[in-house]
Amino acid sequence: MKYIDEYRDAEAALALAAEIKKITTRDWTIMEICGGQTHSIVKHGIDQLLPSRITLVHGPGCPVCVTPIEAIDTACELAARPNIILCSFGDMLRVPGSHTDLLKVKAGGGDVRIVYSPLDALETAKRNPEKEIIFFAVGFETTAPANAMAVYRAAKEHVTNYSQLVSQVTVPAAMAAILGDEENLVNGFLAAGHVCAVTGYDEYYPLAERYSVPIVVTGFEPTDLLHGILMCVRQLEEGRHEVENQYSRAVSRLGNQPAQEVMREVYEISDRNWRGIGVIPGSGLRLRDRYAAFDAERKFEIHSVPTADSADCISGTILRGQRKPTDCPAFGTRCTPESPLGATMVSSEGACAAYYRYRAKS
Amino acid sequence: MAHGGGGTLMHQLLERVIVAPIDNALLASRHDASVLQVGQSKLAFTTDSFVVSPLFFPGGDIGKLAVCGTVNDLAMAGAKPLYLSLALIIEEGLPIETLSRVMESIRATAADCGVQIVTGDTKVVERGKGDGLFINTAGIGLVEHDQVIAPSKVTSGDVIILSGDIGRHGIAIMAQRENLGLESTVVSDCALLHREVLALLAGGIEIHCLRDLTRGGLASALVEIAQSARMEIEINESSIAVSEPVRAACELLGFDPLHVANEGRFLAIVPGKAVDEAVKILKSLSPENSPQIIGTVCKSNDSQVVLVTPYGGKRVVNMLSGEQLPRIC
Numbered sequence: 250m251k252y253i254d255e256y257r258d259a260e261a262a263l264a265l266a267a268e269i270k271k272i273t274t275r276d277w278t279i280m281e282i283c284g285g286q287t288h289s290i291v292k293h294g295i296d297q298l299l300p301s302r303i304t305l306v307h308g309p310g311c312p313v314c315v316t317p318i319e320a321i322d323t324a325c326e327l328a329a330r331p332n333i334i335l336c337s338f339g340d341m342l343r344v345p346g347s348h349t350d351l352l353k354v355k356a357g358g359g360d361v362r363i364v365y366s367p368l369d370a371l372e373t374a375k376r377n378p379e380k381e382i383i384f385f386a387v388g389f390e391t392t393a394p395a396n397a398m399a400v401y402r403a404a405k406e407h408v409t410n411y412s413q414l415v416s417q418v419t420v421p422a423a424m425a426a427i428l429g430d431e432e433n434l435v436n437g438f439l440a441a442g443h444v445c446a447v448t449g450y451d452e453y454y455p456l457a458e459r460y461s462v463p464i465v466v467t468g469f470e471p472t473d474l475l476h477g478i479l480m481c482v483r484q485l486e487e488g489r490h491e492v493e494n495q496y497s498r499a500v501s502r503l504g505n506q507p508a509q510e511v512m513r514e515v516y517e518i519s520d521r522n523w524r525g526i527g528v529i530p531g532s533g534l535r536l537r538d539r540y541a542a543f544d545a546e547r548k549f550e551i552h553s554v555p556t557a558d559s560a561d562c563i564s565g566t567i568l569r570g571q572r573k574p575t576d577c578p579a580f581g582t583r584c585t586p587e588s589p590l591g592a593t594m595v596s597s598e599g600a601c602a603a604y605y606r607y608r609a610k611s
Numbered sequence: 612m613a614h615g616g617g618g619t620l621m622h623q624l625l626e627r628v629i630v631a632p633i634d635n636a637l638l639a640s641r642h643d644a645s646v647l648q649v650g651q652s653k654l655a656f657t658t659d660s661f662v663v664s665p666l667f668f669p670g671g672d673i674g675k676l677a678v679c680g681t682v683n684d685l686a687m688a689g690a691k692p693l694y695l696s697l698a699l700i701i702e703e704g705l706p707i708e709t710l711s712r713v714m715e716s717i718r719a720t721a722a723d724c725g726v727q728i729v730t731g732d733t734k735v736v737e738r739g740k741g742d743g744l745f746i747n748t749a750g751i752g753l754v755e756h757d758q759v760i761a762p763s764k765v766t767s768g769d770v771i772i773l774s775g776d777i778g779r780h781g782i783a784i785m786a787q788r789e790n791l792g793l794e795s796t797v798v799s800d801c802a803l804l805h806r807e808v809l810a811l812l813a814g815g816i817e818i819h820c821l822r823d824l825t826r827g828g829l830a831s832a833l834v835e836i837a838q839s840a841r842m843e844i845e846i847n848e849s850s851i852a853v854s855e856p857v858r859a860a861c862e863l864l865g866f867d868p869l870h871v872a873n874e875g876r877f878l879a880i881v882p883g884k885a886v887d888e889a890v891k892i893l894k895s896l897s898p899e900n901s902p903q904i905i906g907t908v909c910k911s912n913d914s915q916v917v918l919v920t921p922y923g924g925k926r927v928v929n930m931l932s933g934e935q936l937p938r939i940c
Contacts, residue, residue, distance in 0.1 A: 253862065259921040266922075292867075294924015365789065471922060586932035587620055595932075597865055607926035 256470030257293075265475035266298035269482055277485050278304045278434045279478060280427070280570045282420060283441035284311030284598025285469055291603040293471045303482065306434065306570035307603075309423050309526065310441050312388040313340045313596035314568060317522040320416040321346035322554040324385050327414065327545065328359040334377060336370035337385040338392075339363045343586075343595045347557045367392075367399035367413075374403070374411035383545045386413040390447045393417050393534055394508035397515035400536065400543045412545040415535055418521050420444050421452045422532035427569050428460040435570050437481040439467040439474070442496035449504030453492045461490045468496040515540055524558070524592060525565030562591035567600055574601040581605060619930045621827075622835075640761055641839055643823065644688040646754055653754035655690035657681060661746045666713065668787045670779070670799030673746055674716035676874060679803050680825070681750040682724050686805035687821040687877065689760040689812060690752030692724055697731040697748055702741030713744060724803045726750070756812050762839035764819040769908040770886040771844065772879045774807060774893060775800065775900030776852035777829050781872035782860045791863075795856040802875030807896050811879065814892045820880040824873035831870070831930045832878055833916045843913040846906030846928070849921045869918075870931045876900075880908065 281287055287307045290296055296305050309315055325346050328335035335351070342351040342361065355361035360380075364370050367384050374382035386396040396413065403411045420441060427433055440453060445466045453464045463484035467477030477495040484491060494500055512534070521533020536544040561579045566572040574580050574593070584590040586602060593599035614624045630638060637645040644657035661677045671679075678695065685692040697717065701710065721728055779800040786793050804823060811818060820840070822832045829851070837844045853861070853868045861868050881889050886904060893902040909917075916928040 253858075257921070262922050292920075292926060294920045294922055294926055297924040298922055365791070587623070606929055 253470065256468070256472045258472060262298070262471045262475055265472060265479055269303065269475065269479050270300045272479075272486055273300045273302050273482055274486060276302045276304070277436045277482060278306055278570070279437045279439060279481050280306045280308045280435045281439040281467070281474070282308040282310040282424065283444070283469075284314065284596065284600065284603075285443070286310075286439060286441065286467065286474060287600050288598060288603045289469050289471070290474055291607045295471055295474050298475070299478065303478065305478075306573070307567065307600035308438075308570060309427070309523065309568040310389065310420065310444070311568075311593065311596050311598035311600070312392065312418065313344055314564065314592040314599050315418055315523040315526065316341070316344065316387045316416050316592070317524045318347055318556045318558050319522070319554075320387070320414065321350070322348070322556055323546070323551055324414055325349050325351060325354050326552055326554060327383055327549060328354045328361050329357070332380055334360045334362060334373060334380050334382045335385060336362050336364045336373060336382060338365075338387070340597055341385055341387060343589075344592045345589055345595070347554060367396045368402070371399045371403055371408065371411055374408050378410060380410065381549075382411050383549075384411070384413045385416075387416045389418055389420055389441070390444045390512070393512045393516065394447060394505070397511045400515045400540050401511055403543055404540060409542070412543045412548045413536065414545040415516075416521070417516065417534035418523065419518075419532055419534065420448075421456060422529050423523065423526075424456055424464075426526070426529045426532070428456070428462060430569060432571055433569075435462070437463040437485055438465070439477045439481060440464050442466055442468040442473070442500055445494075445496065445500045445504065447505050447508050449502050450492055450494060450500065451502060457490050457492050463490050464492045466492070466494045466496050466500050468499065523568075525562070525568050527565075559590035564591040564593040564601065567593060574604040575608075577601070619932050622930065640763070641835070642688060642761055643684040644690065644750075644752070646688055646690070655685050655688040655752040655754055656749070657684040657688070658747065658749040659684060661748075662742060663784065664742050665784075665787055666709065666743055668799055669783050669796050671801035671874070672713060672716050673744060674713040675720045676801055677746040677748045678717055678720035678724070678726070679801055679874060681748040682726060683804045683823045683877070685750050685752035686808040687760075687823050688752070688754065689756060689758060689808060689818065689821065690754045691809060692726045692750055692752040692805050694729045694751045695721065695726050695748050696750075697728050698746065699731070699733045700741055700745040700747075701733065701735045702743050703735060703738040705743050710744065720803070724805055758812070758818060760818050760821055762820050762836050765836060765840035765842055765880050765908055766819065767842065767908055767910055768883050769819055769880050770883050770904055771833075771846065771906045771908070772881065772886065772889055772893065772902055773829070773851065773905045774804070774877050774879070774902045775875070775897070776854050776857070777824065777873055777876060778853055778857040778861065778868040778871035780874040781828070781866075782857050784872070785864075786860065791860070793856065793860055797854075797856045797860065800873055800875035804875065804877050807877070807893055810892050810896055811889055814888060816885050816889045816892065817882055818879060819882065821877060823877040826872045827930055828868070828870040828872060829876075829878075830867070830916070830928050833928060834930045836878070836880070837916050838914045840908070841914050842911050843909045844906055844916045845909050845919060846916065847919050850903050850905040852901065852903060864935075866935050869928060870935055
């Protein structure tokens with residue numbers, strides 16, 4: 250497969266791993282931001298190729314994991330109502346809320362539909378004018394442009410039965426929160442390539458400068474990840490803290506301008522609660538007032554449900570890179586994908602799910 | 612729905628709720644078909660239900676699937692398929708011409724493998740209480756050899772042969788159902804497997820276990836065998852063939868091809884000494900499928916499947932928890 254196979258070449262991967270080993274003289278902790286990168290690392294056994302002095306920790310870049318429990322609860326509550334079709338990306342359906350999840354709501358008769366694009370949800374609205382269609386708009390800057398476009402089109406086409414339950418988050422503010430935490434362990438970052446494909450990486454320069462931390466924009470294939478780690482370790486060993494772009498085949502410094510424009514048109518920056526982490530100022534997006542008619546939270550009377558995250562779940566510290574999934578006493582025993590305590594165990598990008606799925610027992 | 616996905620939840624439902632109250636020595640083998648001693652003859656007996664949507668897909672339809680699925684379950688017990696039953700549950704409103712197309716497919720597939728459909732049943736349910744058409748089939752086959760083909764026979768040093776590439780059926784169905792608009796049409800692998808199995812037996816191959824890959828994909832089949840046999844299985848990722856369109860679709864959706872459904876592939880687990888001859892026989896029957904040696908059975912008492920990546924790293928292979936769900940980004 251073009252643009253995939255070249256980046257899965259075993260010989261090239263092993264050469265990069267050997268180079269990392271050669272230049273590493275100290276202990277370094279590197280965080281990959283994105284859950285997709287976490288899964289790729291564990292799935293391909295990338296971490297097993299690294300010298301023991303390099304520790305990879307897993308960041309908050311799993312959109313499913315960080316969606317706050319009250320948003321899941323609200324989605325479940327809305328989906329259970331008559332006359333509502335709740336559309337969502339597939340990942341969100343298994344994530345536990347306080348009392349239920351969307352799959353269980355669907356099993357109980359709620360009209361919950363998986364879509365591959367927010368525009369599919371908009372089409373559902375046009376085909377079902379007698380129903381209210383709510384799209385559960387979650388994710389990082391990767392999903393925000395298409396989600397914004399759906400609202401923009403709905404407004405242009407005067408579709409009045411479409412709205413979004415928005416829980417969009419942004420990456421740089423989360424990185425700042427991690428670096429500003431007094432218990433931070435992270436020496437360097439692999440920034441999420443697909444996020445930067447949208448946003449570019451200008452926003453990362455002040456972060457690298459302020460916290461003296463190297464940030465390497467990195468892709469998702471084995472040689473991408475090893476190359477990103479090599480670039481990061483090289484900076485650390487040389488005492489540099491710069492923003493570098495490993496993923497230049499997909500990412501430019503300024504990113505995708507039309508995508509950013511539609512995001513800015515529809516959404517504005519807001520504070521946002523991250524599941525397991527708490528409120529991070531300026532880390533989210535919400536619908537602008539001129540699109541209030543498409544905001545499900547404003548459109549529907551939301552009944553507040555008492556939320557209850559599991560007291561045993563340590564996903565917040567895992568998402569900040571301070572603990573590993575296997576540090577959790579509940580991992581693989583009281584917390585499994587069939588019976589999860591937190592979102593990190595069920596999301597296809599969750600760190601706990603990656604460890605559970607791919608780690609050998611012995 | 613996750614309880615029907617062929618993964619961990621389905622196995623839990625089966626073991627804890629469905630099998631537990633009715634368990635017996637024959638069910639305990641947890642094989643695709645039970646082998647019954649009837650007088651001087653050994654018969655294999657199996658049943659399966661088919662609820663696929665859409666009813667027609669590239670490479671097959673629910674009728675072909677129903678015959679292949681049951682014939683393949685008999686074949687996995689090393690049996691020569693002889694007779695099938697056919698039960699149809701038809702939803703009100705299903706066009707007669709659709710039913711006729713499915714029946715023609717059933718006739719042609721049954722003729723292809725030389726089985727007769729000798730009994731059946733037809734029910735019609737109200738609109739909204741079915742999904743167009745459900746089919747149940749049961750099958751009887753004749754076991755004409757003395758081998759015991761079961762997970763309990765799997766032992767250290769055995770070699771695992773996979774009969775072809777994986778993931779076609781699941782992606783073909785998904786592409787059709789969800790109208791994914793993939794660049795290439797993925798054609799289901801839906802096929803009869805009895806010829807390959809009977810050829811291995813006729814060639815004098817000692818076979819320790821056979822397993823066709825269905826809903827839970829290659830991963831579920833291997834994990835089931837590892838757990839039943841209480842052995843560790845090690846497989847090499849590089850040896851597992853996945854066609855380019857299937858790989859591309861899996862990349863797009865965030866699916867692991869190891870977990871994607873198949874309907875015309877099987878695993879043959881044979882002693883190391885028999886593997887070359889077994890591969891030769893399989894290649895001679897279906898060279899287009901290129902059977903591959905994908906791994907070995909390593910040691911006992913460690914019931915897991917370990918995959919060796921092309922980079923030398925190792926990871927465990929699990930059954931899927933529920934259904935595979937498309938990822939956000």
